[in-house]
Amino acid sequence: MGKQLMRADAQRSYDRILEAAGTVIAHDGANASLEEIARTAGVGSATLHRHFASRWDLLDAVFADRVDKICAEAERSMTRKPPEAALTDWLRLLTVESARNRGLAASMFRGRPDDRVSDDSCHAKIQGAGQLLLTNAVAAGEVRPDAALADLLRLVSAIVLSTDGSSSAAADSATMIDLVLEGIHARTQ
């Protein structure tokens, strides 16, 4: 097997493990069985351990992958939707995805024994993506200029925190973020 082929093969098994880990962790939480993740990915335990030296490295990678996907969605959204819809749809996605994966994020931020978490860089990515959407929507005159991204992100985090542990976390958090984005004023017809 040539080196090129080896690399492509390794990348494929890395991607499969990441996807399987996302699915299994969403269901079983951050303590999900690594063997089941390997089984779901169709790789051996040795392969999993070659890619991810510890459970924390795997959780880190799954989380970073989710953040990257959410940020990629911001860019896609921006080119395809009117500015306010791009912002609100993205904030909804961020809220619901975070509510779904709250257990994962919480365990990572609290539990990692070596204190090495990717919180900062993930937070910066989300902030960058959100700020671009907000700036666009304000520039288009569709969103209040005094709506600050930091406050919107704090609200998302408050909502996610409050629905933690509920079996209807995703649905409840969607209802709440909709209320935040719409406000309570009756719309003039």
Next chain:
Amino acid sequence: MGKQLMRADAQRSYDRILEAAGTVIAHDGANASLEEIARTAGVGSATLHRHFASRWDLLDAVFADRVDKICAEAERSMTRKPPEAALTDWLRLLTVESARNRGLAASMFRGRPDDRVSDDSCHAKIQGAGQLLLTNAVAAGEVRPDAALADLLRLVSAIVLSTDGSSSAAADSATMIDLVLEGIHARTQ
């Protein structure tokens, strides 16, 4: 001293203790010194213990008193302000007061050894007051008919929970509830 006079005197010291407890607990939290509360109220420890057999009875009374004041404010607000302002001003008051006294409420709900908390009746009072304000504001056509009180109260609670422990809890929660109530849409001029 006649019986009538005794009763009025007891009521006054009860009220003074409640007020002092509110002040001291807001500053020191639910583990505040009972002696300092008695001192602030200008009564002896014996008098305090005659009125409140345990720390929990005192916390209970302070909490119930706050809830009653917040509910009384709803009634006052309703007769003096336009319907939407009455609702939004009251939700702001509820949020900021809860953020200020979160430590108290949290200790009561979590920590009370005999599990006897006044959560249910307090929650019902707040709900009754809020529903009246919301119904009025919707009937006046000022607030969206699909804004549910339960979701508004969940947001208040999410905001309060998320600012817990911060020294700027009251200010931060005020900023967030304003954003919720206003929504992010630019107002048409």
